[in-house]
Amino acid sequence: LIKPLSIAVAGLGTVGGGTLSLLERHADLIEQRCGRKVRVAAVSARDKKRDRKLDLSGAAWFDDAVGMAREAPAEVVVELIGGSEGIARQVCETAISSGKHVVTANKALLAHHGVALARAAESKGVSLHFEAAVAGGVPVIKGLREGLAGNGISRVTGILNGTCNYILTSMRESGKEFAEVLEEARKLGYAEADPSFDIDGIDTAHKLAILTSVAFGCETNFGGIHVEGIRHVSARDIAFAEELGFRIKLLGITRMTEHGVEQRVHPCLVPARSAIATVEDVNNAVMVEGDFVGNIMFQGRGAGAGPTASAVVADIIDIARGVNIPTFAVPADKLARIPASPMERHRGAYYIRLMVRDQPGVIADIAAALRDAGISMESMLQHGRAPAGAVPVVMTTHATEEAAMTQALTRIGALKAVFEPPRMIRVEPL
Ligand SMILES: NC(=O)c1ccc[n+]([C@@H]2O[C@H](COP(=O)([O-])OP(=O)(O)OC[C@H]3O[C@@H](n4cnc5c(N)ncnc54)[C@H](OP(=O)(O)O)[C@@H]3O)[C@@H](O)[C@H]2O)c1
Numbered sequence: 464l465i466k467p468l469s470i471a472v473a474g475l476g477t478v479g480g481g482t483l484s485l486l487e488r489h490a491d492l493i494e495q496r497c498g499r500k501v502r503v504a505a506v507s508a509r510d511k512k513r514d515r516k517l518d519l520s521g522a523a524w525f526d527d528a529v530g531m532a533r534e535a536p537a538e539v540v541v542e543l544i545g546g547s548e549g550i551a552r553q554v555c556e557t558a559i560s561s562g563k564h565v566v567t568a569n570k571a572l573l574a575h576h577g578v579a580l581a582r583a584a585e586s587k588g589v590s591l592h593f594e595a596a597v598a599g600g601v602p603v604i605k606g607l608r609e610g611l612a613g614n615g616i617s618r619v620t621g622i623l624n625g626t627c628n629y630i631l632t633s634m635r636e637s638g639k640e641f642a643e644v645l646e647e648a649r650k651l652g653y654a655e656a657d658p659s660f661d662i663d664g665i666d667t668a669h670k671l672a673i674l675t676s677v678a679f680g681c682e683t684n685f686g687g688i689h690v691e692g693i694r695h696v697s698a699r700d701i702a703f704a705e706e707l708g709f710r711i712k713l714l715g716i717t718r719m720t721e722h723g724v725e726q727r728v729h730p731c732l733v734p735a736r737s738a739i740a741t742v743e744d745v746n747n748a749v750m751v752e753g754d755f756v757g758n759i760m761f762q763g764r765g766a767g768a769g770p771t772a773s774a775v776v777a778d779i780i781d782i783a784r785g786v787n788i789p790t791f792a793v794p795a796d797k798l799a800r801i802p803a804s805p806m807e808r809h810r811g812a813y814y815i816r817l818m819v820r821d822q823p824g825v826i827a828d829i830a831a832a833l834r835d836a837g838i839s840m841e842s843m844l845q846h847g848r849a850p851a852g853a854v855p856v857v858m859t860t861h862a863t864e865e866a867a868m869t870q871a872l873t874r875i876g877a878l879k880a881v882f883e884p885p886r887m888i889r890v891e892p893l
Contacts, residue, residue, distance in 0.1 A: 600770025687803030
């Protein structure tokens, strides 16, 4: 008889609670699939008295999660506390140095310290798994690392933050402005009290750093990511985008270019009929371009107790089965250091919205600024007339370098007849 796999779980919140519920509900299924039982030997959270609606009677309680990582009689430590520093980091480091495998859902920790943790784990002969850290329940890490292991990957594009996708979907459907929809999302529990990590693109960037490493076999480089959030997306831009046949999505994109790895997080116009545009509400999606497989898209729920538990338990099952794959798909000491391709070198099409004085000659001045920067316009929209007032003028361009676009926008923004700073949103031809 093979002995059960003993695990210690640090953090019993949304993800930890979901994980324990799944392990209990599917104990038989898991035993059948692993050939051994999975036993929760120890748990830790902040408040021992809290009623968690979980049966914790068989598990030893630890007030100190780091002490648990060191001393608990377990082969695996499951870190579900969160945060890139402090307790979560100590729990993972201690577990590894004590010779225990680690499963975590902690994208912030991996984006900043994943390579160091992977090196430590591999030198100790233990594994570090993190399926739930990227796109929650969507098995994109396994998809990339295992299912697509035979492919050269050229690009990964993802909707990686459910809060942002919900807000943008809701803005489009209701015509309301960002602030109002954010408030509604908070009331519905789709946005946190402090939503800045989500809406400013940081959470997406954490996940993108991890995807880049797995896709390209390189070290994570969070600092090399160009990050913009969705605070400045307006109802007006969403409506214009729709009229032009696009939707606005917050995307994380990582791409190999001649200048290095281009990693960027920002709102994008995507064709309304593209597969990724149809991924709405809190759903996540990851699109991968592989040289043999072609384009492939994973999609599903990126957060919540059930989907994240699904991913965490898949990692636990891998360990129970004895699966041991290098953390970021290639051994940690073989991960390449690829330079970050600067944003000025990005090439793509652009959407520009200007608020201009409705008078003759203005469009000619704008067109001249674009022409002088070598940018050619693809389409232009202008609605309504407001003699002496401001009217919105919207343009899309053909592909150009970001540096040229920045130069043109500086000149256009300085024109007397242009009232507000120009709004620019990049167009992704998906
Ligand atoms: N929520 C999601 O849908 C989701 C999706 C993907 C990834 N993640 C990641 O999963 C991790 C956990 O997220 P969550 O949403 O489950 O968080 P959460 O609901 O806030 O739960 C955090 C848990 O950690 C415990 N904790 C906090 N400080 C602790 C300490 N010093 N010692 C021991 N335990 C401590 C808390 O204890 P108390 O219960 O006693 O307060 C709580 O049980 C994060 O890394 C997050 O980024 C979450």
